[in-house]
Every structure is written in C-alpha cells, then in structure tokens.
Amino acid sequence: MGLEKAMKYALRRSRDATTFLAGGLRTALPALLGTCLLPLVAFLSILVIAIPWLPEVARPLRALTSAERRRVARVLGHEIPEPYAPPRGTSFEQGFALLRTPSTWRDLAWMVLHGYGGLLAGVMAVALWPSILFSLSLPLWWWAAPEGSQSAFIVLDSWHKALTMPFLQAGINILALWWLVPRLARWQAWIAAKLLGPTRGVSLAERVEQLTETRAEALEAHGAELRRIERDLHDGTQAQLVSVALRLGLADRRFDADPGAARALFLEAREGIEDALTQLRTVIRGIYPPILSDRGLPGAVRALAAGQHIPITVEIELEVGGTERRVPAAVEAAAYFVVAEALTNIAKHSGAAAAQVTLRRDGDRLRIIVRDDGKGGADPARGSGLAGIRRRVAALDGDTRVDSPVGAGTTLEVELPCGS
C-alpha cells in the first residue's frame, strides 16, 4: 500500500471512529442522567414499595439499550440480540424478576460505564480535530492568550516554548486521533456487545436458534437453487434437444424425396444444438463457475478483476500457518459470487475510477473486502445486488457490512465461516 493510500485509510478510520463516538453521545447523555437517578431508585427498591414500579422504570432503560444495540450493530455487522425474557406474573413478581435477572444488572453496568465513558470519549474525539488547528495556530497569537496557557503541559511564557510546544501538542493530538480514537470506538462497541448481548448460556441457546434458522435458510436457498437448475435444464436444454431430435427425424424422412429441405432441417438442428450448448454453459456457470475448478478461488477472482473496465487491485492471502488450504466449495462459490456481484455493482452504479478486492483467511473465517472510490450512497435495502449478496452470505452463516457514505466510495465487507 502506498503512503498516500495508507494515510487516506488512517484518516478515514479516524473520521469514522469519531462519527461513531459522537453518535454515542446520544445514548451517553441519557445514560448519565439514568446514572444520576440510580441511587434514588435503589433507595426506593430497598424500601420494597418501588418494586411494582420497577418494570415501568426499566422501560426507558431498555429503550435506551435497544437504541445502543442498533447503533453498535451497524458497525459490528451483526445484530446484538436482546437478552430479555418476556415478562410474566403480577407487576410485583415482574419487579422481583427484574432484580433477579443478570441482564438488568448488565444493563445498569453498561449505563454507568457508557454514561461517563461514552460522554468523555465522544467529547474528546470531536474536540481533537479542531484542537489540532488551534495548536498549530498558537505560535501566531500565544502572546495574546490568557496567562498560564499551556501546550503539551508546558506553560507558554517564552518564544522558544511557543514555537515548539504547540507543534508537540498537535503531534500528540494527531497520534491520539490515529491510535486512540479508533480503539476507543472499538472498545465502546465491544463493551456494548458484551454487556447488552445475551450471556454465554443464553447466547449458546440463541446461537443454536440462529444456526437452525440459517441452516433452514441455507436448505431453502439450496432447494430454490436446485429447482432453478431443474427448470433451466428442463425448459431450456432438454426442450431444445427434443426439438433437435424432431428436426433430425424429419430430415431423415425427407432425405430421399427432398434433399434440399432435409439439409435445411439439418442446419436448423445444428443451430438448436449450439443454442442448447450455450444454455448449458450458462447453467453450469450458475452451479459452479468452471474457472473455480480450474484455477481455485484466487485465480478465479483475479480473472474477474482482469475483466473489468476499471483497474482493480487484488490482494489475496489464503495461507493458514504457512500452507494454503482450500476453502470449502460452497464457500468458494459464494465468495466468487460476492466478488462478481460487487464488481458488477461497481461497474453499474458507482462511477468509480478504481477498486480494490481483498481476500484474507483469518483463522476459520474468509474475509472479503471490496472497496471502490466511487460516489458511495449504496443502500443495501434498495439495490438487488447487495440484497442478493446478503442473502447468499447469511445462508452460510456469514456477516455482511456495507459502508457507503455519499461521495466517499463504498466498502463491502463479507465474512464467511469456512470450517477449520
């Protein structure tokens, strides 16, 4: 990666993290308010009289945690499931149940943590950007700044300090934006995912349910695929071959009486066979693109990239522990489909001048990243291409993330589990 590219990437990463942390302020402020009210609720609960009211009190908290789950899910690429059991019994029983379930305490722990931490991180991330400009301009007007003004923790009281310390301060700020802010964003998302998601026991049950669901979806998708192939072969190729046989039969009957007409029928039969072959090729490509068997996933993806209008850089690292292990065929086909569909989308809609395809094996997951420098604004809810990718990836229990800010290109990130 070139230096300019790396810098662009770092800038983007810091910008995205700042946006995320700033968005966190919307949940952090109510969380802080809740934290302030917490002692009151706790006090009333000890007196028992407040217990029937607890479900009412928990409602805004749950609304808040739901908002946070949605916000964090957008960057994580997968939903954070709600850990709550449905309420049962009288309001008194419900109140007690609330006190007993771990999820309440985890919600509260998140509220306190995010109330303080989220506020701090959000304000800091947003303030860091203008403070760089502030520091850089300080040498011009430090003498007019209030007495005792500091830069890099040093009081500015002489020219030589004023000409060095603000640059050091700007450096520190840039370092914080580059290193700390993206990590803060990740931690924030991680904390929310850990505390607001189901606990291990619950999450295993959920996981089984989710796997059952994706398995059912995969079976459904597989069934639909088989039906489509059957229909293509039955209505297309088979019918075509029947008509060829018919023409050959007719040609045979006319051969002696009217060789000219027989010949015309022979030629028609040949055209019919050529059409049938073309159809067969399309069907085969839909089942399993032949280039995947010939060249494996890396070669097939490189061939896809080479066939595009715009230059596509391809980076592929499929080695695990020094040896390249083949990904399961179904995953290979899905990965190929994802890249093909993404490149088609780029060619059709993005107006991009260049794009990048990255395939990486991370442990037992195959990660596919397709990035372009086009006009962005891709909406997975509208584009049928993205919806198709999401379906196909979900059927294999994978994750799909689309990041497409208007005017700043589109990044599609797909993760597919591939056994071990």
Added chain:
Amino acid sequence: MRIVIAEDNALLREGLVLLLTSDGHEVVAVADTGPEIVPALLAHRPDVAVLDVRLPPGFRDEGLRAAIEARKALPDLPVLVLSQYVEETYATELLAGGAQGIGYLLKDRVGRVEEFLDALQRVAAGGTALDPEVVSQLMTRRSPLQGLTPREREVLALMAQGHDNATIAKTLVITERSVSKHIGSIFLKLDLPPSDSGHRRVLAVLAYLNA
C-alpha cells in the same frame, strides 16, 4: 497437415480424428492426459496442435498450460486450444507469448466443420482464430470502443477473431472496399498505427484489446 491432438473424451477424440483425416490431414499423435502433451509435441513437431483445456489427471487447465509451455520450447508451433467454455483470462495468457499461430475456440465450433477447418488452417499458417465470445468479452472491457459506430464494432470484432478483409466483407455482406474504409476509420479512432498487412493488423487490434 500433420496434427497432434489432446482430448480425453473418446467420442470427441474419434470425431476429431475422423473430421481431420477426412479433410486430408494426418493425426500423428493423440494425447489423452495433460503430461503427455508437451513430449508428444516435441517428438512429432506437428504443423498444428489441437488441445483441449481440461484434461486428466487434474481436470483443471492442463491443456492450456501445456500449450503455453510448448510455445516456450517451440515458439513457432501453431496451437489451437478448444474448451467447453471460454475465459478472457485464458485468452490473455495464450496471447501473451504472441498471437501468431494461436487459436482459442469453443468446442461448439467444431460443429461448423468448414469454419472450424478454416480456423485451423489459419492458425497453422501463423494466423489467429479467436472465438467470437472471447472477442466480445475483450471488447466489453474496453470502454474507449464507445466511440465506434455499430458497424465498426462488427468489423473490429471479426478482425480480432482473425478474419481477413474478404471474409469480413462476406460475413457482413458489404464490399471489401468499405471494409478497408471501416478499418481505416477504426485505426484512426483507436489511435493505432495504420498497417495494411492483414496479420500485423490483427496483432495491433489484439494488443489494443488486451492492454
């Protein structure tokens, strides 16, 4: 002509031998696996080789690899590669060592015997025969082609397939004079150096499409 064939499907292999011998050619060797190809070509030095892409033992792209390898040892060896499907990347790889005496066709084309034999003849004579499907794949990739008229595109496609002016004129039912006129205009628009020799022209077009 003396011909070496590599094809693993017995029916198709026999069909090819029948077709070629009935046209007066001699099939000097038949390979049905990938590793046999290059030694057979080196031993027999045929006038042209007809190779299937997917062959035992790996059933991947053995034929294509053999073609490229053989051309490294015998650069003038004309090779016609046949496949159930065509892939632009394979064409690019085949043409990388020069387009002279290279053919790459869908197996379906064997059914049009005259055209197939004509393509074989062309390749053996140092010409080029690219499948229309490969050419259209190559052409959709090049966006500057949008400046060409539909007719000029047709002419360009036929030229890239390796046909000469007479064949292009016959296929499009126009006069050879207007074919030359179209070609002049194509070369002007694509900013290619004008060249009258049929073969150098094909090379220029392919180099352009392949860039």
